[in-house]
Amino acid sequence: MKFTETELSGVYLIDLEPRGDDRGFFSRVFCVNEFGALGLQTDFVQFNTSFSKIKHTLRGMHYQLGAAAEVKVIKCIRGALYDVVLDLRPDSPSFGKWTAAELSAENRRMMYVPRGCAHGFMSLTEDVEMMYFVSAFYDPQQERSVRWNDPAFGITFPHEPALISDKDAAAPDFDRAWHLGEG
Incomplete structure (x- = not known):
């Protein structure tokens, strides 16, 4: 695997290094040694999948607080998606900044999302399926969402x-105290 840190500290794009022959190829999508060598999360508690039937379906921007804060490793396994990470770590020099990349079944690229960052994506094709590792169990009391087009961040899709869920469409604009559990 080739890890490329983005402009957001701790957010990585991960490219697979397939080894192939006439039959096809083999590649790792996770290795404790390779993730650990960079100080990245190596313990995951769930492996999830998400399917979006309609092109330009938007999901996000989601994250959790406290002990429920998650590291995510995102991989598109069917179609293509535009993957977005928003840095909401209060002590981060890139607080309030975002990065994005196209993940597709064709490019096999993955995104590493550290704790304290919100995550969302838009399907770029019909019938998009993505899978992702998470490091913490879902806790509805600790769940937060930021509106996908909150002007405070200027995220562009x-x-x-x-198509967007009622819940995601109703996500509030950023309020530091509520969003970061400070109030």
Whole structure:
């Protein structure tokens, strides 16, 4: 695996290094030694999948607080998606900044999302399936969402959403005390 740190500290794009022959290829998508050598999370408690039937479906921007804060490793296994990470770590020099990348079944790229960052994505094709590791169990009391188009952050998606859940559409604009559990 090749790890490339983005402009957000601790957020990595991970490219696989397939070894192939006439049959196809083999590649690791996770290795304790390789993740650990960079000080990245190596203990995961769930392996999830998400399917978006309609092109330009938007999901996000989600994260959890406290002990429920998650590290996520995202991989698109069907179609293509635009993956977005928003840095909400209070002590981070890149607080309030975001990064994005296209993840697809074709490019096999993955995104490493550290604790304290919100995550969301938009499907770029029909029938998009992604899978992701998470390091903490879901806790609805610690769940937070930031509105996908909150002007405080200026996140740009490649298209207007064709479909977004009521919950994500109703996500509030950023309020530091509530969003970071400080109030």
